[in-house]
Amino acid sequence: MYMSVKELVKDSMDKQTPISELMIQQEMAKNKASREEVWSTMERNLDVMEAAVKRGSEGNGVFSKTGLTGGEAVLLKKYREKGHTLSGDLMMEAVQNAIATNEVNASMGVVCATPTAGSTGTLPGVIFVIKKRLNLDHDQMVRFLFTAGAFGMVIANNAGIAGATGGCQAEVGSASAMGAAAAVEMAGGNAEQSAEALAMAISNLLGLVCDPVAGLVELPCVKRNAIGAGNALISADMALAGLTNKIPADEVISAMDKIGKDLPKALRETGQGGLAATPTGVNMKMRIFGKTVDVGDEN
Amino acid sequence: MSANYRSVFDIIGPVMIGPSSSHTAGAVAIGRAANRIFHAEPTEVVIHYYESFAQTHQGHGTDYAIISGILGFAPDDSRVPDAITIAKKRGIKVTFIEEDGDSPINHPNTAIIELRNADREVTVSGCSIGGGTIEIREIKMDGFDIKPKGPLPILLMQGQADDHHAMSAKLEKLTSINSEATYHAGDGILYEYDLENRLKNQDLDDLAKEHSKLVYL
Structure with a gap:
């Protein structure tokens, strides 16, 4: 099993084999599964992702029970139709898809957690726009997910992917890094460039805290996925242009792990710090659950 | 080192009902583990939450998630959000307790589940480590006090x-x-x-x- 980015990159470069293929082979070997079984499971996951993007952008959109989030993917869609976006239509489509997916998640709809439900919009944000940009076929999109998963496994096994242990950097940061690395492979970059994209994507989001208002996966989670998707595309472009992170990917992952351990409890998915502890955040929690936020003085 | 995440589908997946993979899908998984250990329908369920689970279980739907696991539902079962009502209709007494202290099994996403009926009582201590993946760190059943490594x-x-x-x-x-x-x-x-x-x-x-x-x- 690949336990470091270094091993993944070396094998891919030595064997002249894309990381998506290495991941498929590892999955077949570890779970004694056929290529067809592994492939079709990933296809089903892709279908779920596509359905969530579609659902969040249709009609008036979807809304959570609390009313804290919803309908904003549709606002973006309408805004894009006017053709005056500042950061370009592709970037805003990525943002729309990311937000649509997380709005579906917040409304208790069906999503594919990539790697977590809180960060579930980041990869869809990336994959469906690069599909258009690069004319990816169905098989290439499935491969995108295998590559993203290969890097995600290394991150998860070395640093973790839970907001409660590592903060949002471990969720949206990891998702963004997975998306960046996979986007590089789809654009024809090599494994070393994928690793650079991953390293840059995580480095850009290091220290991001998990401070959900009322403990709900809504504010600020939904829009953090917009940043996750945008950061993935930017990091992939930087890597494809030949930029490097200077600090190697495995060391960046290790830094993320250490930062997560240093974060106070209030900023690790307890809903007690950051935006959750603002006067407005506290009022929202009171309105929804009738409880005050215990901001406490211990970490 | 022992790897917790051994399949690409731990990372790309699970397909689940939102909103949280650790607090919803992972909670279903801890409940399912308790269901397999108890292997019968309980008459009473007591759930102790610690740390992040204690602070945010309401917002994440952890309560119905864990109960749906105890009832044997999958994370993407459409009955998941109605699990507590379903359990009560079946005559299962359900209690949730937000504990103040640190997790006895040393993880911020901890749930300790007590299940009982007229014949038997078991206690299952599980934690949700992220992305829907869980560990079971203690099981008390039939007089045994089992302490697995977790994964x-x-x-x-x-x-x-x-x-x-x-x-x-x-x-x-x-x-x-x-x-x-x-x-x-x-x-x-x-x-x-x-x-x-x-x-x-x-x-x-x-x-x-x-x-x-x-x-x-």
Whole structure:
């Protein structure tokens, strides 16, 4: 099993084999599964992702029970139709898809957690726009997910992917890094460039805290996925242009792990710090659950 | 090092009902583990939450998630959000307790589940480590106090030394055994096998034909 980015990159470069293929082979070997079984499971996951993007952008959109989030993917869609976006239509489509997916998640709809439900919009944000940009076929999109998963496994096994242990950097940061690395492979970059994209994507989001208002996966989670998707595309472009992170990917992952351990409890998915502890955040929690936020003085 | 995430589908997946993979899908998984261990419908369920679970279970739908697992539902079952109502209709008494202290099993996403009926009582301590993946770190059942390392899959078997030798040999053919432990309660012996890979349903059915007291997590 690949336990470091270094091993993944070396094998891919030595064997002249894309990381998506290495991941498929590892999955077949570890779970004694056929290529067809592994492939079709990933296809089903892709279908779920596509359905969530579609659902969040249709009609008036979807809304959570609390009313804290919803309908904003549709606002973006309408805004894009006017053709005056500042950061370009592709970037805003990525943002729309990311937000649509997380709005579906917040409304208790069906999503594919990539790697977590809180960060579930980041990869869809990336994959469906690069599909258009690069004319990816169905098989290439499935491969995108295998590559993203290969890097995600290394991150998860070395640093973790839970907001409660590592903060949002471990969720949206990891998702963004997975998306960046996979986007590089789809654009024809090599494994070393994928690793650079991953390293840059995580480095850009290091220290991001998990401070959900009322403990709900809504504010600020939904829009953090917009940043996750945008950061993935930017990091992939930087890597494809030949930029490097200077600090190697495995060391960046290790830094993320250490930062997560240093974060106070209030900023690790307890809903007690950051935006959750603002006067407005506290009022929202009171309105929804009738409880005050215990901001406490211990970490 | 032992890897918690052993399949690409731990990372790209699970397909689930929102909003949280650790606090919703992971909670379903902890509930399902308790369901497999208890292996019957309980009349009473008490759930103790610690740390992040204690602070945010309401917002994340952890309550209905964990109950749906105890009822045996999958994370993407459409009945998940209605699980508490369903449990109450079936006459199951459900209590949730937000504990103030640190997790006894040392993880911020901890739930300790007590299940009981007229015949039996078990306690299962689980934690949700992210992305829907869980660990089971303590099980109290039938007089045994089992303390697994955490990562799944785990197979538990009550039996004698002969059963153990037979089981080890069979498991070695299907996967590798990362570690084993033996527990005693009176005359009873329980064997724990921490496995590297998940067993296929067919293989599990074959094992269950020859060994009656198995719990697979």
